Amino acid sequence: MxxxxxxxxxxxxxxxxxxxxxxxxxxxxxxxxxxxxxxxxxxxxxxxxxxxxxxxxxxxxxxxxxxxxxxxxxxxxxAIETPYQEINVKDNEEVVGRKIFRNITDGLQDTLKILDFSLISAAVDLLGKARRVAIYGFGNSATVCKDLETRFLRFGMAVQSFSDVHMQVTSAALLSREDVVIAVSHTGANKDILESLKIARKNGAKIIGITSYAQSELAHIADIALVGMGREVEYRSEAAASRLIHMAIGDIIYTCLAIKMPQEYQTNLQKMRAVIAQRRLK
Structure with missing residues (x-):
């Protein structure tokens, strides 16, 4: 960091x-x-x-x-530090909206200050060479995992996200040193994900962790730990805020992969647009 x-x-x-x-x-x-x-x-x-x-x-x-x-x-x-925009019961819809948008913006800026882009580069290199990619996460983090899966499919990758503990451990047991796991966890302390990662590591798979806490167990077990933080305010959990921050980190990785794999990206994108266009009403 x-x-x-x-x-x-x-x-x-x-x-x-x-x-x-x-x-x-x-x-x-x-x-x-x-x-x-x-x-x-x-x-x-x-x-x-x-x-x-x-x-x-x-x-x-x-x-x-x-x-x-x-x-x-x-x-x-x-820099001039900006205060948290606490939401209170008397705020109307517009004030709530402005505060939420401000806190999302500040969380992104906070993350930008601590994000190590040499680790982003290393993550992109790992994913570009991977035989297959497994993505693990629960709850709010599962939505980040699904977003990553959808994006990485555009590169023709063998990629799948898992939000069920039994499927995670099954996936981890079948991984090899040619594979990569992306684990997404706000706290970085979910026992089930950590157990799946231990199995994946035992089989030689590399691990990319996305979390909100640099000192978490996930950050320690991962080969590459990418830390992004959301600002916590009343009526809105930090875990919910971190979901958007972690998606932004995923967007950085996705975009950097697209830059490194321009031919595959453009070819696959054209194929996708062609078949999707056929599903639209004339």
Whole structure:
């Protein structure tokens, strides 16, 4: 992930300990102040130890407090942070619509700050060489999986999405080192998906994970972890917001594949349009 402090803290938050969450909250709420504070002062204000501060910095991807401060300073100087647009019971339809669209936009921008495009490139290379592609996800994530399946079919790929646990493990058992799994999970902590991925990995398949949490088990087990985050507001779950963010990541992969496979893409697209046109009313 790119060194963007605030999006990284948000992405890692659910996987932090109570004391680490206190540190993350303090950094987020006192962004300007911590630039002038020492490790000892931050430890005092967060009720933790200097060692805990050091471990926290390393856990979220920095070598220490100084590197975190440098990244935060660059982040603050290059952008103006926009607040979450909370939805409340008195909002009318137009206000609700504006807030939802604003939060989707902000979530996409947050993701853009932390998305590692070298990992996108690696994912595209894996998929371009894969014998077949299996896509795993449940609930909201299953809609992302179906969208990916529909798009990747346009390349003539052997691709199928699975949202049933028994079908997932069956699929995983039949994979080989020539195959790729894309696993989509907001929390990255679904036991059934993780079990399917362990089976797939045992058979040599490569794993691409799409999740909202950089420190999740899915991010750790995946060969390539792509992290996208949605902004959580009242009346709208973060998991629902992440669905659109994860679809956007899928769109990036799809478009990059189309660029790398122009002949296959254009030929297949023309074939698809021809048969679909026959289904339309004259």
């Amino acid at each position: 790119k060194q963007q402090v605030l999006p990284i803290l948000s992405s890692a938050y659910e996987n932090l300990t109570k004391s680490e969450k206190n540190i993350a909250d303090y950094i987020s709420e006192h962004k300007e102040m911590i630039m002038r504070e020492t490790v000892a002062e931050i430890a005092k204000h967060t009720g933790s130890s200097e060692i805990t501060i050091s471990r926290f910095c390393k856990k979220v991807g920095f070598s220490g407090l100084q590197e975190l401060k440098i990244a935060l300073a660059a982040e603050l100087s290059s």
